[in-house]
Amino acid sequence: MRHLRGAVLLVVASIWLAGCAGHRSRPSHAGGTSGTRSTSGARRGHVDDAFHDDIRRDQDSRYRDRSDSVPTGNPLDVSKLVEPTPHWEPRSAYGNKSPYTVLGHTYRVLPSARGYVERGIASFYGNKFHGYKTSSLENYDMYQFSAAHKTLPLPSYARVTNLANGKSVIVRINDRGPFHANRLIDLSYAAAVKIGIWPKGTGMVEVRAIDPAHPDDAPPPVAATAPPAGEPRGANPVPVAGASPSIYLQVGAFSDATNAERLAQRLRAANLGQVQVLQLQSNGQSIRRVRVGPLPDAERADEVARRIEAMGLPAPQVAVD
Template sequence: MINKQLLLPTLLASLVLAGCSSSPSKRYSIDDDIAPDAPISVDHIEDATPQYEPYSLGGNSNYTLRGESYTIIKEPKGFKQEGQASWYGKKFHGHLTSNGEIYDMYSMTAAHKELPIPSYVKVTNKDNGKTTVVRVNDRGPFHPGRIIDLSYAAALKLDVIRTGTANVAIEVISVDRPTQTHKQEALPKFVVQVASSKHQDRVETLAQDLSQKLSVKSYVNSASDIHRVFLGPFNDYMLTQKALEQVKELGYTSAFIKSH
């Protein structure tokens, strides 16, 4: 009988190469990474919100790639680094990241060689002064001099798409583990923002339809005459990711995950 406890770490370790833009593989439908054919605006996509998350089972073991050994940083608080940022997009969209999540080029995520997964990182483009916050959930990049691979959305916000790479400074944003007394209410929750509109009746109808089709909770939040449809909240990021993929398959390609 197969020992599943031994099999799981082996399987997850194999995902280290799955999402990194610097590790070509025949598993991808296109050879060279490119931007989406019809890119959507990322103005509505908010920075990742730093919060306490336990480290993932996958993607957090020390590893060796192309003769180089990489040691995961166990205590990243205060970690800072400078170097070049690159980005990855359509080629890897929909494929597994190093910890088994689905890479979404419209989420505010990134890849780093040694930071624990997940980590939250403030990225500053030293060439133009723009900043953003991303959630590290992947491994890479493995080109000399490059320290972080940004999702398409994050790279667009920092104006890295136009230049291809940029000189950046990164800084880990650490969030302490909640105390036992407040642990239940302090655990992270996530929602999927599906769409927004000035027409409240349409938004409410959409929320009801999606709730029935996907068998998930939904609600409408209204502010400044704008009505937004949300799915959730979810306590589990993987369940949130699943809901995001389902709603995108229904045609709502600009949907994205945010903290609740």
């Protein structure tokens, strides 16, 4: 099912506005590919510098393609692509405004990428946006290892690991998004292929920021088992047995046990799936988190989230553990 992704409007010069990637939909595919190939310079490993992106136009009319797609033909050979080497870069003049608001939600850009680690659902974007400007006003190239994130500084670097198979890739974050409520990061087409998010379209990932100024502080990578006999180490890592992650939707957090149980009973009556009330300590206070799950995949999480909001409850937060 297609899902909505939003656009960040940026001040360019003093009054021009630019969006990062429009109201994006997950690339359509049938057997891995479908839809029309973009004519916006979408040649493998190339962005046409002569292609003109009019960033003054609104998102509904800015892009040549109406829906997203992935390249047709032979699958991308990511083994020939080089991952970016993290190094210090000054903050982009565009895309780092904080706070900023998209689709009614306000986000604050982190002062630094240092120490950032989060798990959630990844999606990716392809042909429709290839050659168009990102939030940092760089050209989006779906054949480079890049990504869009809501709060990490632009540019910054992160290692993204597919929690289902242990494959990972270093990406350079130069765009804002995705603004679908249940998505953590939007990967370039190349990055999605590299870690197996393509062709399904979504997957559970861990995002670990890399701070080039403090490389020794980088958190360790996701644990993986040794490769099968005869297979090069790191070629196809797989997660530790029994460590397969699951998706949960957190609907509320309460200090009062009665309020937590009241919400849990309401959710159970709606037949949304298993409902949990988890008790934990935060700053010396007992907190009870009410969540639904485990859920099998992002599509089911989207469906349950919509039903929760239709009940008049706040949009739930995704948790992957």
